[in-house]
Amino acid sequence: MSIADAAGAYRAAEEAAGERVARHWPEGHGLRGWITTVDHKRIGRRYMVTAAVFFTLAGIEALVMRTQLTLPEGKVVSPGVYDQLFSLHGTAMIFFFATPMLFGFGNFLLPLMLGTRDMAFPRFNAFGYWVFAAAGLFMFSSLLFGVAPNAGWFAYVPLSGARYTPDLNLDVYSLGLLFLGISTTGSGINFIATALKLRAPGMTLSRVPVFVWALVVTSFMVVFALPPLNLANAMLFLDRRFGTKFFVPTGGGDALLWQHLFWLFGHPDVYIIVLPALGIVSAIVPTFSRRPIAAYPVIVLATVATGIISFGVWVHHMFAVGLPQLAMTFFSAASIVITIPAGIQIFSWLGTMLLGRVVLAVPMLWALGFILVFVLGGVTGVMFAIVPFDQQSTDSYFVVAHFHYVLFGGAVFPIIGGVFYWWPKFTGRTTSVRAGLWSFWLVFAGFNLTFFPMHIAGLLGMPRRVYTFSPGLGWDAWNLLSTAGAYLLAVGLLVTLSTLLYSLRRGAPAPPDPWGGETLEWATASPPPTHDFAVIPTVYSLHPLWDQRTLDSFHEESRSPLHVQADGHDVLRTTELDAEPQLGVEMPEDTPVPFVAAFGLLIAFTSLLLGGYLAAIAGAAVFGFSLMWWLWPRDRPGSSGGGERRGEGEGGGSAGGEREEASA
Amino acid sequence: MSVTRGQRAAASKRRAAPHRRVPPSGRTPAWWGMVMFVTTEGMLFACVLASYFYIRFSTRGPWPPGGIENPELTKPLVMTALLVSSSGPMLWADWAVRHGRTGQLKGGLALTLLLGATFLGLQGSEYMEKFKKFSWSENVYGSLFYGITGFHGTHVAVGLVMILFTIVAALRGKFSAKRHERVRLVAFYWHFVDAVWVFILFTIYLSPKL
Numbered sequence: 001m002s003i004a005d006a007a008g009a010y011r012a013a014e015e016a017a018g019e020r021v022a023r024h025w026p027e028g029h030g031l032r033g034w035i036t037t038v039d040h041k042r043i044g045r046r047y048m049v050t051a052a053v054f055f056t057l058a059g060i061e062a063l064v065m066r067t068q069l070t071l072p073e074g075k076v077v078s079p080g081v082y083d084q085l086f087s088l089h090g091t092a093m094i095f096f097f098a099t100p101m102l103f104g105f106g107n108f109l110l111p112l113m114l115g116t117r118d119m120a121f122p123r124f125n126a127f128g129y130w131v132f133a134a135a136g137l138f139m140f141s142s143l144l145f146g147v148a149p150n151a152g153w154f155a156y157v158p159l160s161g162a163r164y165t166p167d168l169n170l171d172v173y174s175l176g177l178l179f180l181g182i183s184t185t186g187s188g189i190n191f192i193a194t195a196l197k198l199r200a201p202g203m204t205l206s207r208v209p210v211f212v213w214a215l216v217v218t219s220f221m222v223v224f225a226l227p228p229l230n231l232a233n234a235m236l237f238l239d240r241r242f243g244t245k246f247f248v249p250t251g252g253g254d255a256l257l258w259q260h261l262f263w264l265f266g267h268p269d270v271y272i273i274v275l276p277a278l279g280i281v282s283a284i285v286p287t288f289s290r291r292p293i294a295a296y297p298v299i300v301l302a303t304v305a306t307g308i309i310s311f312g313v314w315v316h317h318m319f320a321v322g323l324p325q326l327a328m329t330f331f332s333a334a335s336i337v338i339t340i341p342a343g344i345q346i347f348s349w350l351g352t353m354l355l356g357r358v359v360l361a362v363p364m365l366w367a368l369g370f371i372l373v374f375v376l377g378g379v380t381g382v383m384f385a386i387v388p389f390d391q392q393s394t395d396s397y398f399v400v401a402h403f404h405y406v407l408f409g410g411a412v413f414p415i416i417g418g419v420f421y422w423w424p425k426f427t428g429r430t431t432s433v434r435a436g437l438w439s440f441w442l443v444f445a446g447f448n449l450t451f452f453p454m455h456i457a458g459l460l461g462m463p464r465r466v467y468t469f470s471p472g473l474g475w476d477a478w479n480l481l482s483t484a485g486a487y488l489l490a491v492g493l494l495v496t497l498s499t500l501l502y503s504l505r506r507g508a509p510a511p512p513d514p515w516g517g518e519t520l521e522w523a524t525a526s527p528p529p530t531h532d533f534a535v536i537p538t539v540y541s542l543h544p545l546w547d548q549r550t551l552d553s554f555h556e557e558s559r560s561p562l563h564v565q566a567d568g569h570d571v572l573r574t575t576e577l578d579a580e581p582q583l584g585v586e587m588p589e590d591t592p593v594p595f596v597a598a599f600g601l602l603i604a605f606t607s608l609l610l611g612g613y614l615a616a617i618a619g620a621a622v623f624g625f626s627l628m629w630w631l632w633p634r635d636r637p638g639s640s641g642g643g644e645r646r647g648e649g650e651g652g653g654s655a656g657g658e659r660e661e662a663s664a
Numbered sequence: 665m666s667v668t669r670g671q672r673a674a675a676s677k678r679r680a681a682p683h684r685r686v687p688p689s690g691r692t693p694a695w696w697g698m699v700m701f702v703t704t705e706g707m708l709f710a711c712v713l714a715s716y717f718y719i720r721f722s723t724r725g726p727w728p729p730g731g732i733e734n735p736e737l738t739k740p741l742v743m744t745a746l747l748v749s750s751s752g753p754m755l756w757a758d759w760a761v762r763h764g765r766t767g768q769l770k771g772g773l774a775l776t777l778l779l780g781a782t783f784l785g786l787q788g789s790e791y792m793e794k795f796k797k798f799s800w801s802e803n804v805y806g807s808l809f810y811g812i813t814g815f816h817g818t819h820v821a822v823g824l825v826m827i828l829f830t831i832v833a834a835l836r837g838k839f840s841a842k843r844h845e846r847v848r849l850v851a852f853y854w855h856f857v858d859a860v861w862v863f864i865l866f867t868i869y870l871s872p873k874l
Contacts, residue, residue, distance in 0.1 A: 253804040633846060
């Protein structure tokens, strides 16, 4: 039997094995199902919706700030509130929107692109979401009590120290980020383990989609970059609360240590945000150029290289601090070098389009807009690598313009493009093309009108983070333009939101593969059933759905118990490099334990903030005991009798459900 | 490639234990999870020790500052001997459970627990002595000393809880030659905590004497 397309592959697999597999993958309903679910698709959607809510809140903060800066000597908010607004705006956009949103894409898409049925640690995944949501609640609710972080998103000491900010504001910051760090690190580890162990047979490292590569590199960066941030925040909290002297010069401490630790995290974090977004572009561009991506090995190597080099450029955030000349020269050179792998990726997309036949669908438009805007941000980025220029323009609006081109252009454009691209897969509905076009052009115009004038205001000397400015400095017109742009941008984003909401209610049902995509996520229903794939295919090329043998494998492998895994709630484990099939692994089912564990942590962190240390210990105990309950070795139904099937191998693979992390 | 390696491992296992025929199974996701967790923890310790040296070398004047004496070496060296040697019974426990000897598993774990707990006890008594001389808020040296050793001590305590958990599970008969992944993961973490201590010993106790 020859299968014609992805939809055919889906139908063939469902006919052959759908019923046998689906009965082991029930979906929980009601409140209980909502709290206990470990389904990567539900968790992924949840990540995205929650991150979008934080994006909206932080966006409203930005709108208030722009309103304040419309005219000189504005009086919309007080200086104190303004400080909280810009600090929380930055902190939220970086930590609570960008990374969780992209991890939401990863959660939903990674198992689908790899041809498996869930993440490697499903309960840990649910736990990560609840921690993220709780940390976001912790951070944003501080604004209601007037104690939101107010020392900027990088919270330099000594301003953020106990002496100059005695209130709770910076405790919220340090504890909130420590809290969130648990979730981010956990997700990173989960992505790595999933991508290494759960790929469909045949998906060797040279057949892994670029998006997955990007996410894995990002996850490795998280594993290495979050520790300095967590350490710095722990030290800051100890300094502020318990009188240690890590950052206090009068006690022999060093304020610069904070900057080093922060930026040792902070610069890699730029790529932690941007790389998965570039991965989205690498998924969109081939589909709408109707050909495989150009120079696949090179774009993968460029992604890996970016990840590595990004750890050697942090000092370019500190050129104005007064460091030794040699250090500045080194980091200046490294910062110029890192533009090369980014450039390679751009040329790979341009090459793909040049060699293919471009279809200007809505997601592709966002990808094109991204390329334009991101290159502009890259150009100003190279300028900052030059020490003398940096020293002149640092802490001016030029910086604000630069990083909004890089982060809004480099992350939000691909994210919205990705939402339009995968919306049918996420929701099972199609979106209106006309509304999509409006949404793109409004956002594109609004974005440039907001942020381009900031370059000029910055070069004219306007410093960042000022709550107002005097007339007659030559900044008035540029600020007025920026504010007008901000409102246009808000309208554009509202149009985007309404387009999506309308589609959710009234959109036409989507077929499995509306765009003719190349990667495996299109070979299942839209939205996918809980078991994702009834038959796990064998992957024969980098673009499995454009390749007849892989399509046929959806039918042919239905005779192989290894590929169907119909004896339980099972996925197939393969080898790390060559994706040779090993054995079936039983996955954990729905459980409320992750929710309880995250709730314990919320109690612990909130009590720590308010100084109730006994309650904090109680919260930590709730967390600890739920972990023990979670990790207690249980005999799961079906795990005893299946000796032959599972192989009962050395070093695990025995006793199902033992796959979770064995520690906090 | 991995398969041949797996097959080779399986073949060597068949030679070692002909009664157990194991198909190749490779590393589990949980093993990778633990590796990455230990990696991120290792990075954390690397950063905290780097911070120590950063502050030490940017400090003018004597180190430790503020008239604090260099730490005594006797007790820390005893602690080192205890903690490093506690990896031995852990290796034994891991080996024992893989060969189905659950009695020895419990023995090895209990011995590790005892050595680790003694380490923590000695650290507590060292804190009592030190606290009479300086606290964590005295100056940055105090903060670093208590911060680094306390952070490591917390890891030891967490490791002890994990070992205790494993012992209870072992007493309930949850482990066998076929089913022992948790033991291996706990052992992995414990060896890491031991190894990190050597770096801390060098940084806090030995390096000021250089």
